[in-house]
Amino acid sequence: MVDPIELNDALERLNAFLAGDDLDGAIEYLRALHPADSAELLSELEPEDQAAIIERLQAAELAEVFEQLDEEDMADVAQHLDVEMLADVLDEMEPDMAADLLGELEPEHAAEVLEQMEEPEDVASLMTYEPDTAGGIMTSAPPSLRRFWTVAEALRFLKLHYAEEEDFFYLYVLDRHARLIGLVNLKALILADPEQTIEEIMDRQVISVHASADQEEVAQLLQRYDLVSLPVVDDEERLVGVVTIDDVIDVIEEEATEDIYKLAQMSPDSELYSPVPQSVRNRLPWLVVNLGTAFLASSVVALFEGTIAQAAVLAAFMPIVAGQGGNAGTQTMTIIVRSLALKEIEPRDTFWALWHEGRVGIINGISVGIMVALIAWFWQGNPYLGLVIGIAMLGNLIVAALAGVTVPMVLKLLRVDPALASSIFVTTFTDVGGFFLFLGLATYFLRFLR
Numbered sequence: 001m002v003d004p005i006e007l008n009d010a011l012e013r014l015n016a017f018l019a020g021d022d023l024d025g026a027i028e029y030l031r032a033l034h035p036a037d038s039a040e041l042l043s044e045l046e047p048e049d050q051a052a053i054i055e056r057l058q059a060a061e062l063a064e065v066f067e068q069l070d071e072e073d074m075a076d077v078a079q080h081l082d083v084e085m086l087a088d089v090l091d092e093m094e095p096d097m098a099a100d101l102l103g104e105l106e107p108e109h110a111a112e113v114l115e116q117m118e119e120p121e122d123v124a125s126l127m128t129y130e131p132d133t134a135g136g137i138m139t140s141a142p143p144s145l146r147r148f149w150t151v152a153e154a155l156r157f158l159k160l161h162y163a164e165e166e167d168f169f170y171l172y173v174l175d176r177h178a179r180l181i182g183l184v185n186l187k188a189l190i191l192a193d194p195e196q197t198i199e200e201i202m203d204r205q206v207i208s209v210h211a212s213a214d215q216e217e218v219a220q221l222l223q224r225y226d227l228v229s230l231p232v233v234d235d236e237e238r239l240v241g242v243v244t245i246d247d248v249i250d251v252i253e254e255e256a257t258e259d260i261y262k263l264a265q266m267s268p269d270s271e272l273y274s275p276v277p278q279s280v281r282n283r284l285p286w287l288v289v290n291l292g293t294a295f296l297a298s299s300v301v302a303l304f305e306g307t308i309a310q311a312a313v314l315a316a317f318m319p320i321v322a323g324q325g326g327n328a329g330t331q332t333m334t335i336i337v338r339s340l341a342l343k344e345i346e347p348r349d350t351f352w353a354l355w356h357e358g359r360v361g362i363i364n365g366i367s368v369g370i371m372v373a374l375i376a377w378f379w380q381g382n383p384y385l386g387l388v389i390g391i392a393m394l395g396n397l398i399v400a401a402l403a404g405v406t407v408p409m410v411l412k413l414l415r416v417d418p419a420l421a422s423s424i425f426v427t428t429f430t431d432v433g434g435f436f437l438f439l440g441l442a443t444y445f446l447r448f449l450r
Contacts, residue, residue, distance in 0.1 A: 007040060014041055018049050027056050039068035042077065051080040059085065063092035066101065070250075075104035083109075087116035090123065096139040096247065099126035126241070134218045135211035137251060138232045138241030144172045145184065147199035151192045154184075169228045169244075173202050178238045180206055180231055208233045211240055219248045220343065293424055297322070297431035304439035311449040313380055314442050317389050321438045324368060325396035325430030332357050332404025333426045337418045340408060347413050353405045361401025365394035384448035392438035396430060399437075403429035 010033070017026035030038045030053065042050060042065060054062060054077060062081075066074050066089060078086055078101060090098040090113065102110040102123065110127075114120045122140040129135025143161040145154050154171070162168060171189065173182040182202035192201045208231045209218055222230055222245060232241040301308075301318070308314050336353060339345045345353060373390030377383050407425045408418035442449060 010037065011041055011044055023052055023056065027053060031061070035064040036068040039065045043069060043073045050077055054080055059088040060092050062089045067093055067097045071100045071104045074101045078105070083112050083116055087113050091118050094139055095122040095126055096137065098123045102127060103131060129211060132215050133211065134209045134213045134215065134232045134243060135241065137215050137218065137247045138243045141239045141241050142168060142172070144174045144239065145198050147173050147175070147181065147197065147202065149198050150194065151189060151196050151198070151201070152194040154189060154198055172231055172239055173198055174239055180208060180233055180237055180239045182206060206231065215251045218243050219251045222248050289424060293428040296428060297435060300432050300435045301439065304443060307439055307443045307446055310446060311442060313385065314439065317376060318435060318438060320372060321389065321392050321396055321434040322431045324393060325400045325434045326427050328361065328364060328397045329400035329404045329426040329430045330423065332401050333408060333422050336405055336408045337422055340412055340418055347409045350405065350409045354402060357401040357405050358398065361398045365397035368397065369393040382449065384445050388441045388445055389438065392434065392441055395437045396434040399433035400430045
């Protein structure tokens with residue numbers, strides 16, 4: 001049995017072997033671990049230590065480790081291998097993982113490695129698809145059944161062609177043109193009468209996805225229909241590959257990270273320790289855009305300079321109105337952006353989303369408005385100040401709810417990613433709306449606020 005490791009402790013132990021020039025001890029320690037743990041430790045080592053270790057590992061061992069690394073780490077480790085050894089490693093890997101690794105290499109280097117592989121066909125075919133599509137994350141099509149076979153024939157076929165398969169969940173049935181026409185799960189095959197035909201026990205309602213479909217759509221289909229694998233077809237409905245649940249777990253993490261970064265107007269490639277120039281390039285343009293919207297909000301404040309000069313206490317409450325509006329707008333916007341991403345709603349549902357969120361905004365606005373009004377009244381001893389900020393808070397939370405729905409919906413209609421641009425515009429609406437309502441009402445009641 002392999003026990004989970006604590007990464008920092010394991011890394012210290014591995015570095016202790018290396019510091020003592022005990023390379024054999026380091027390698028034996030890695031071999032005793034699960035490949036996922038070995039891969040993570042290997043990716044944390046200095047390049048020279050990586051090179052020393054992988055030179056002593058067999059191709060099959062390296063293949064297991066490589067399959068646990070992400071594409072960038074695979075490429076970093078692969079640079080220590082010569083072309084022949086790398087080709088041997090790729091021959092041992094699953095075709096989809098081998099294709100991912102080759103996609104990280106320079107085209108000339110990748111072509112050279114492909115030439116040295118014993119079985120490059122499956123890998124080369126997978127590299128023709130865009131990386132973020134169903135074709136880009138699938139593995140090669142498995143051996144498939146024919147509908148006129150008997151169950152006994154299918155079981156013999158299974159033993160012959162699936163001996164090397166680590167995981168398989170469904171058996172796909174093709175016609176003579178390699179078109180997908182059905183599937184058989186293992187339970188149905190085992191329990192069926194040996195003389196029954198595959199056509200009798202197969203399920204014709206096969207959920208499949210086109211090879212050009214976005215990887216996020218693949219993840220949604222697997223989740224919606226509770227599948228463990230999904231067949232991928234071409235324009236003629238021919239089976240070209242299969243996406244399994246373990247492939248999609250990585251996609252879900254990648255898509256979630258991308259959406260979170262977009263909400264903060266950051267590049268999906270951003271990382272904590274990215275080079276400083278790259279981090280600046282990723283973030284500065286959106287800060288400039290935010291600066292422009294901030295000046296728009298400031299221009300509204302400038303319209304009421306006279307009011308603020310005669311009632312300076314207003315300056316203490318302005319951030320409260322704008323801040324609460326921004327928070328409420330972000331709450332609504334996040335729900336709408338997520339729902340759009342999961343295809344739970346479409347732009348045609350805008351009215352019902354506005355109706356729902358508008359009512360939420362009114363109730364929240366009344367609740368928060370009453371609280372802030374009472375606080376302002378007792379703090380400053382002026383009921384009119386409480387009335388002004390309470391009404392402004394109610395109005396701005398309604399604005400926040402409406403903007404949080406409308407902005408992502410409009411961006412979706414304009415084919416602009418709502419996750420990327422929504423927060424800038426929603427915050428602008430709540431800042432401008434909040435300042436205008438608060439200072440406008442304060443101007444009207446100015447004689448009671450001096």
